[in-house]
Amino acid sequence: MSTFRLAGLGRLRRLQEDHAAAELARRATDRRGADRRTSDARDRLAGTVLSGTSDPQSWRAAVAARAAMSATVIAAQAAAEVAAEHETLAQSQWVAARKRSKTVEKLAERHRDEEQVAELRAEQQVLDEMATQRAARRVEEES
Template structure:
């Protein structure tokens, strides 16, 4: 049985695919964290209320706090969008790596199938030769 000449390439492709899958998982975790931070910031913003009868300084402080919280929400949303973009990029890289890995896997499968056919063909030739020799001996043994 001959060795598959692209076996090393197959191992490399699988390593690349594994690396891309790990990167995708990391990016998905980052995105989920960014989405959680955005949701938390929105909840905090929704929880800020203005006191109905407050002095001007208290009212200005509440306005400043709300403006600050709005900025945090916007920053969290931007971070979430960035994380989503990075995750989409990682998904595309994993898809490419998977396709490349699958291509080599299919070639390896085809190689194994061809090797199996060659082995069966060789075995059949041996069996045919044995049968031919047996038939020749029987003819020689007959008077």
């Protein structure tokens, strides 16, 4: 049985696929964290109320705090969008790596199938030769 000449390439493609899958998992974790931080920031913003105080400094401080929280929500949303884009890119890279890996796997499978057919063909030839020799001996014995 001959060795599959692209076996090394197959191992490389599987390693690349594994790396892409790990990167995708990391990016998905990053995106979930960014989504959680966005949700937390929104909840904190929704929890702030402007008190009806008549003190102008307290009012300005409350407005400034609310504006800062609003900016935090906007920043968290932007970070979540970037994380989602990175996850989408990682997903497409994993799909491409999987396709390359699958192509080599199919070639290896075809090689194994061809090897098996060749082995069966050789076995059949041996059996046919044995049957031919046995028939020839019978003819000799009968004559």
